[in-house]
Each structure stands twice: as structure tokens, then as C-alpha cells.
Amino acid sequence: MTSDADPGKGRLSRRSLFTAAGAGGLGLAAGAVGAFALGKDRAEAAGDVVPFHGAHQAGITTDAQDRMHTAAFDLTASTRQSVISLLRDWTEAAESLTAGRDIGETGASGGAYDAPPEDTGEAQDLHAAHLTITFGFGRTLFVKDGVDRYGVAAHLPEALIDLPLFSGDALEEGRSGGDLIVQACADDPQVAVHAVRNLARIAFGRARVRWSQIGFGRTASTSAEQKTPRNLFGFKDGTSNLKVQEDDLLAEHLWVSGGPAAESWLNGGTYMVVRRIRMHIETWDRTTLREQELVVGRTKREGAPLSGGTEFTAPDFSMPGRDGPLIDPASHLALAHPDHNGGARMLRRGYNYTDGSDGLGRLDAGQFFIAYFVDPRTHYVPMQSAMAKNDLMVEYLRHTGSGLFAVPPGITPGGYIGQGLFEA
Numbered sequence: 286m287t288s289d290a291d292p293g294k295g296r297l298s299r300r301s302l303f304t305a306a307g308a309g310g311l312g313l314a315a316g317a318v319g320a321f322a323l324g325k326d327r328a329e330a331a332g333d334v335v336p337f338h339g340a341h342q343a344g345i346t347t348d349a350q351d352r353m354h355t356a357a358f359d360l361t362a363s364t365r366q367s368v369i370s371l372l373r374d375w376t377e378a379a380e381s382l383t384a385g386r387d388i389g390e391t392g393a394s395g396g397a398y399d400a401p402p403e404d405t406g407e408a409q410d411l412h413a414a415h416l417t418i419t420f421g422f423g424r425t426l427f428v429k430d431g432v433d434r435y436g437v438a439a440h441l442p443e444a445l446i447d448l449p450l451f452s453g454d455a456l457e458e459g460r461s462g463g464d465l466i467v468q469a470c471a472d473d474p475q476v477a478v479h480a481v482r483n484l485a486r487i488a489f490g491r492a493r494v495r496w497s498q499i500g501f502g503r504t505a506s507t508s509a510e511q512k513t514p515r516n517l518f519g520f521k522d523g524t525s526n527l528k529v530q531e532d533d534l535l536a537e538h539l540w541v542s543g544g545p546a547a548e549s550w551l552n553g554g555t556y557m558v559v560r561r562i563r564m565h566i567e568t569w570d571r572t573t574l575r576e577q578e579l580v581v582g583r584t585k586r587e588g589a590p591l592s593g594g595t596e597f598t599a600p601d602f603s604m605p606g607r608d609g610p611l612i613d614p615a616s617h618l619a620l621a622h623p624d625h626n627g628g629a630r631m632l633r634r635g636y637n638y639t640d641g642s643d644g645l646g647r648l649d650a651g652q653f654f655i656a657y658f659v660d661p662r663t664h665y666v667p668m669q670s671a672m673a674k675n676d677l678m679v680e681y682l683r684h685t686g687s688g689l690f691a692v693p694p695g696i697t698p699g700g701y702i703g704q705g706l707f708e709a
């Protein structure tokens with residue numbers, strides 16, 4: 286898959302158009318750009334396009350990009366047909382955006398002079414930057430206030446629960462929930478923001494943004510080939526994440542399969558939890574290194590478990606220290622580890638965020654935690670409950686936003702996101 290001319294539609298990548306304009310001015314775009322589209326620029330751009338179509342949606346096991354803009358939407362559409370038309374329009378736009386193209390037939394600057402451009406234009410000279418756009422459905426898409434607004438209540442997955450309130454939660458209504466979620470990740474922040482902005486614009490009259498969050502640094506690796514990044518506590522994060530290479534584990538812990546007939550539309554999909562977690566970094570920064578490592582259960586420099594070894598050595602929770610086990614049973618590592626969670630694993634894909642300061646001189650900073658798993662009842666709720674009660678890290682955290690979404694499977698060419706649900 287390349288990001289240049291789409292032979293079917295005669296559209297051009299943003300990058301090709303830019304190159305052509307540089308060579309001879311926009312006046313020659315219509316005729317001469319084809320040569321660029323078929324030439325060097327195509328190969329150059331092809332390297333940073335993530336295929337949009339596939340068995341699973343992109344943006345889950347895709348190598349975690351560096352930047353993220355995620356937005357949740359409330360549907361204002363009054364009919365089922367209107368929701369379907371939105372999902373069709375979003376799919377078409379996402380196909381273009383992820384291929385590095387402007388959206389629409391005329392893009393950012395090729396349309397009528399007396400009409401608003403179809404594309405907002407801020408990504409015109411930018412590459413695709415590994416943009417992925419991942420869509421999910423909240424419980425309220427299926428049933429809201431007891432009403433089956435769009436005729437899909439019979440297909441509400443049993444696992445798409447209302448999350449319980451966990452001990453210490455300080456959730457804000459305006460940062461939680463949503464009928465739909467759109468996660469845009471890219472290696473260029475402007476590409477991710479452009480995607481969400483244009484999808485919000487397309488949704489006008491059918492859905493409106495409920496909340497959105499920008500993240501600036503990945504806090505997980507999703508491939509064995511990626512270097513483990515660091516979170517805002519300065520620790521390596523994502524060491525023992527599920528990785529794209531682990532097919533058997535992904536089948537067991539990530540992808541939904543073989544559910545009841547009413548939920549078959551979700552086969553090949555997954556569940557996504559998002560938590561906006563404020564980190565009290567000023568307090569953390571006044572904490573000793575010994576305490577920080579005790580809380581995490583790993584060393585700060587290497588990311589090795591406190592029981593010894595290197596970053597990828599398995600922790601030994603029974604290894605004795607002077608005053609008890611070397612890894613504290615209340616450390617984050619101990620509470621999150623599969624050995625203490627019935628073997629459950631998840632694919633984490635979160636981002637660091639800072640949203641300015643809070644008026645008291647403290648940074649409003651933390652982690653926008655995103656995780657994907659096969660069933661939130663077995664793979665998320667028990668772990669979060671245990672952490673909320675016992676995790677030594679809790680003292681430094683405050684959960685301010687939350688959402689749970691069913692993420693449909695991937696899309697085949699010509700199809701639209703959620704087609705299996707609406708045509709079930």
C-alpha cells in the first residue's frame with residue numbers, strides 16, 4: 286500500500302502535491318503531478334503508511350507511534366441511517382488520512398473558491414507519519430437511559446459493562462464515557478490532530494466531541510523491536526507488554542473470538558479501556574530513589590525487577606530481602622503481574638500528557654492509559670480493583686477520566702467500520 290495517487294480516484298498524496306508545486310508551481314499540478322506520483326516520491330512516502338485495511342484495526346498491535354490524539358464523541362444523530370452514514374464517511378476519510386492524502390475529492394485547496402475547503406489543510410505538506418485511526422463503540426451507543434436509540438441493543442456485548450467506580454476514582458464527567466471513540470496515533474503531532482479535527486468536522490450534525498486528549502510520548506512498546514520508553518516518573522514503561530510477535534498470547538488475551546451469535550460482529554475485535562491518570566509528579570520528585578523503586582518494583586536505570594537480572598528477566602516474588610521479599614507485594618509490578626491476576630495479560634498503548642498547570646503551580650501531567658484486552662471483566666476490572674486498594678503507586682496518582690469501548694474488527698476495502706454490527 287502506498288500513500289500516493291489512488292488510481293481509483295485520481296487523488297494525490299499531500300507530499301506528492303507539495304513536491305510538484307515546488308517543481309513548477311501549482312499550475313502544473315493536474316498534468317505533471319502524475320509523474321511525481323508514480324516516481325521517486327511514491328517510494329519515499331510508502332515507508333510511513335500503515336495499511337488501513339486488515340483483519341484487525343490498525344493502531345492496536347501497530348508499533349506504538351510517538352504521538353496521540355484521542356477523542357470521544359456523543360451521537361446527536363436521530364436515526365440509525367444517520368449513524369451508518371457517519372461511519373461510512375469516517376471510514377472513507379480515515380482511508381485517505383492514513384494514506385497521507387487530503388480528505389474529500391478536492392482536498393484542502395482544490396475546491397470551489399466560494400466554499401469551505403473539504404480538508405482543513407494543516408497536514409498538506411506532511412507525510413502520513415504512520416498515522417493510524419482506531420474506532421470503538423461505547424455502551425451508550427447500544428443503550429442510553431434505557432433507550433435503544435439505533436436498533437443495536439440486541440447486539441450489546443455482555444462484556445461491555447459499566448465500569449465500577451474504583452476506590453479513589455475522581456472521575457470527571459467531561460473526561461469520561463462517550464458513544465464512540467477515535468484514537469489517532471502518528472509520529473507527527475500535527476498529523477494526529479489534523480485527523481481528529483477533520484473527523485470531528487465530518488461528524489457535524491451527527492456527533493459532537495465529548496472530550497479529547499493529546500499525548501506526546503508513548504509509554505509502551507508493542508513490538509519486540511521497539512525500545513522501551515519512559516513515563517513521567519522516569520521509569521521504563523511497557524517492558525512486559527504484550528507484543529505483536531506473540532501471536533498465541535494475542536489470540537488468548539487480546540482478540541475476541543467465538544462469542545454468542547448476537548456478538549459475532551465483534552469477532553476479530555477487542556476491548557479498549559482509557560483512563561486519564563494525573564500523576565503527582567512534584568510529590569514524586571521529592572521522593573527518594575529507594576522509595577521510587579520500591580513503589581514500582583523495578584530499578585529506575587535498567588528497569589530490572591528488584592529480585593535481580595536485567596530488564597527482561599522474570600521477577601521472582603519469593604526472593605527474600607532483609608525485611609521481606611525484595612519485590613514488595615504492594616508494588617505496582619507485583620499487583621500488575623499475571624501471576625497475581627489469574628494469568629491475565631493486556632496490551633498497553635498509553636501516552637504521557639501535560640495539559641498546562643493547575644493554577645496551584647503544579648503541572649497537570651500524567652499518563653493517558655490505554656489498554657486493549659479480550660474481556661474487561663477478567664482482564665481489567667480485577668487488576669484495577671486490586672491496584673486501587675493496595676498499589677503503593679496509588680498515593681501518586683489520581684484517575685480523572687475513564688471509558689470502556691468495544692473495538693470492532695478491521696475493515697475490508699469497500700466496507701465501513703462497524704458494518705458487521707449494523708448489518709447483523
Ligand SMILES: C=CC1=C(C)c2cc3[nH]c(cc4nc(cc5[nH]c(cc1n2)c(C)c5CCC(=O)O)C(CCC(=O)O)=C4C)c(C)c3C=C
Nearest residue numbers: 516520521522523524525526562621622623652654668669
Ligand atoms: C489496570 C492496569 C494498569 C494501570 C491503570 C497502570 C497504570 C500505571 N502504570 C505505570 C507504570 C508502570 N506499569 C508497569 C507495568 C504494568 N502495569 C500494568 C497495568 C497497569 N498500569 C501491567 C499489566 C504491567 C505489567 C506487569 C507485568 O506483566 O510484569 C511498569 C513496569 C514496566 C512494565 O512492565 O511495563 C511501570 C513502570 C504508571 C506510571 C501508571 C499510571 C500513571
Ligand SMILES: [Fe+2]
Nearest residue numbers: 522617618621
Ligand atoms: Fe502500570
